[in-house]
Amino acid sequence: MLFKLKFEYKITFAYLIIGGTWIIFSDELLDGIIPSKHTLTTLQTYKGWFYVAFTAMLLFFFLRKHLNKLRSAQRNAEESDQLKTAFLHNISHEIRTPMNSIVGFSELLNNPDLDFERRQNYTEIITQSSDGLLSIITDIVDIATIEAGQARLNETETNLNKMLRQLYEQFSLKVQQKQFSFSYKHSLADDDALIRTDSVKLLAILTNLIGNAMKFTQKGHVIFGYTKKENTLEFYVEDTGIGIPSGMHDEIFKRFRQVELTDDRQFGGSGLGLAISKAYVEMLGGKIWLTSILGKGSVFYFTIPYNKGFLTDMPEIQNQSEIKMDIKGSTTIVIAEDEDLNFMLLDELLSAPNLTILRALNGLEAVELCKSNRQIDLVLMDIKMPIMNGYEATERILELRPTLPIIVQTAYSSEADRTKAFACGCSDFISKPINKDQLIVKINKLLKN
């Protein structure tokens, strides 16, 4: 029984036994060494017992406090280890599932007898799976950036109402297969909805919350929006989905935490979205919380400060079908890209009448082309290239032609990469995988100037 006791109990008992033994036998022991006529009085014995008991108590509390801290650290480390293992197991599944569709349906596309409708269906599946894959990779990079303390705020003027409308349009396409109603509300007029904030982070938070609401809801509704309360904007995403048990309301904001962690889980996901959202909300100066009833639904809330903006640099939302290369007269674009497949893709995406595309295989070739050919109107610049990288090539080209628009197109996607590219003087930045519409909007805008 004694062996099962915790370490602090064992030490305290040992201390009491040694102390008591000393009080009881000290007279005889000392007498044998230094003969003395004095024996302990009853009062001295009581004082001795009191002293031993008091110091034993102090020792116990000190030890217990210290050991509990160590135990809790050990428990956390073990739990974190288990969570990481579960995360890796889960993430491997989350990556392999869309990869399976991409590889499988790409192979099916090779079938020459495929009718148009099926071909379109397969292409749609491949696009959706690629988007899913990309969002997992983005989450992993985002959480790593946050944990390394490298996430930075980049505030711009943003029109909230436009952002909400954009989100609504984007998610409406996904709602078509579901049986719930989807809507949004805003409480400010368009002019007042112009605010100063980090729109990329705000968009990431809302995208994650709405994405979750859709994932966990089968019927009823999903509504999102915001209200203004004094100098604060309070956003909400309400759903009538599966709900979250009350014991998990704080837990799910921790990385890798999911209500279901077992292999028979019904819903996919990396368990990173809410941890990223919480970190972003706090960076923006707000807080995030939720109310939920299991089986009935959840409402996620978060706040950000209301900083009124005065200008807008939000591009107008263009209708999907309107987005085409807007080439007036003969135009020449240089694509600096060392990877053949990436070049083929860009060449294909941009093809338009009156447009000449020249390829540079590295940064130095891009500089040489811009030096020898004054007809060049725009450069699409990759960053990681042999001989001369895109940063240096951009600087050299701008020394020769300071007004030539250069769009950096790169698989490096962090804020630091973006900042570095703009510091070299590029006019715009787009990260791979390249979204065709976004790229064309950027090119059209720069060619118009």
Ligand code: ADP
């Ligand atoms: P993921 O959704 O990728 O698993 P998140 O961090 O976004 O990761 O969410 C963590 C967990 O919180 C989810 O796995 C789910 O268990 C729970 N959760 C989040 N949003 C909702 C919601 N709207 N309804 C029910 N459960 C939710």
